[in-house]
Amino acid sequence: MKLGYQTNTWGGVVGHPNGVTSIKDLYYLANGSTEEALADIAAAGYEGFELFDGNLMAYENEPDRFKSLMRQHGLQFIGVYVGANFIYPDIWKDELYRIERTVRLAASLGAEHLVAGGGAIRHDGTTEDDYKRLAAGLDEVTRMAAKYGLTASYHPHLGTIVQAPEQLRKLTELTDVKLCxxxxxIEAGGGDPLETIRTYIDRIEYVHFKDYRNGRFVPLGQGSQKFSAMLDVLKAHQYDGWLTVELDSFPNPKEGAETSMQFLKGIL
Known part of the structure; x- marks a missing residue:
């Protein structure tokens, strides 16, 4: 397996301010330095990196600078993370426009994966049609990503309509989208990560490892996740893709990356 790291630890997770009034500009952002993140990720021994769409689009007019950073640090560009509401028909075309713009740039820079999160929670409750709209949107994103040579996967996430195991089951019955x-x-949403990987192994072409303790995300090995058992399941199904570590924020991002790498070396 190849080991990667998400750049969102450097600065934590925010959103582009233009997105408040313009859906087509509603990007995720890690509010730190991508350049510093790549240097630290490489120094910790990872082979590749994933980043948010907003951090990628900062290089839209400077693609050669992005390529230079990859060469400088000897890193591969694994993929990009995007988000969308998915359930509101009036804004879907603007969301899809933003995602395709991101995918086009990512593909030109050598990315392999598109990771999509989302599915908004309405103020007055989720409807069955919301799951149908999310599924249809993910199918469209999957086709669009494939057009540019990327594999699209859905990322269950707190704060969306796919947090709990039953919600994930409901979605997967409506779409063939891959699962990240x-x-x-998964644990924070009430699920068992090991059982989830076992259940959906045939859909998994990309994986995020993140540890969890007392309601907080922590470096690998500092929580209760059964990573060795998860690796056994992945290996049994000949999974040889990317294993990307994600840690939304940490006081010392480089130290967090190093801690997780040391843990991975011990179990791989």
């Missing part, structure tokens, strides 16, 4: 399990979000 985020182990800590």
């Amino acid at each position: 399990p985020d182990t800590a979000h």
Whole structure:
């Protein structure tokens, strides 16, 4: 397996301010330095990196600078993370426009994966049609990503309509989209990450490892996740893709990356 790291630890997770009034500009952002993140990720021994759409689009007019950073640090560009509401027909075309713009740039820079999260929770409750709209949107994103040579996967996430195991089951009955399990979000949503990987192994082409303890995301090995058992399941099914560590925020991002790498070396 190849080991990667998400850049969102450097600065934590925010959103682009233009998104408040313009859906087509509603990007995720890690509110730190991508350049510093790549240097630290490489120094910790990872082979590749994933980043948010907003951090990628900062290089839209400077693609050669992005390529230079990858060469400088000897890193591969694994993929990009995007989010959308998915359930509101009036804004869907603007959301899809933003995602395709991101995918086009990501593909030109050598990315392999598109990770999509979302499915908004309405103020007055989720409807069955919301799951149908989310599924249809993910099918469209999957086709669009494939057009550019990327594999699209859905990432269950707290704060969406796919947090709990039953919600994930409901969605997967409506779409064939690949699944990118985020182990800590699955646990925080009431699920068992190991059982989730076993259940959906045939859909998994990309994996996020994240540890969880007392309601907080922590470096690998500092929580209760059964990573060795998860690796056994993945290996038994000949999974040889990317294993990307994600840690939304940490006081010392480089130290967090190093801690997780040391843990992975001990179990791989």
